[in-house]
Amino acid sequence: MGEKFYQMFLFEGSLKNRLxxxxxxxxxxxxxxxxxxxxxxxxxxxxxxxxxSIFISGS
Structure with missing residues (x-):
């Protein structure tokens, strides 16, 4: 039970992080x-x- 919840939390966290x-x-x-x-x-x-200025000085 605890492990599954942790995996869900991890996935949700990584998704929010990615976004x-x-x-x-x-x-x-x-x-x-x-x-x-x-x-x-x-x-x-x-x-x-x-x-x-280039044209004026050139002429």
Whole structure:
């Protein structure tokens, strides 16, 4: 009886753990992608600002 209950508890615990870690991984993934997009936009803005100065100094 005790052993069976322990196995049930273990399974339920591992399932909750798995769901929690899945959610955690998903949040981390979203966070990384948002950071990447922000950095890309900032760098893209810098490049766009640089392009006119390159053409002006080149001519």
């Amino acid at each position: 929690f870690h899945l959610r955690l991984n998903f949040l981390i993934l979203i966070n990384i992608s948002i950071n990447f997009i922000q950095k890309f936009i900032i760098n893209f803005g810098k490049i766009v600002k640089l392009i006119p």
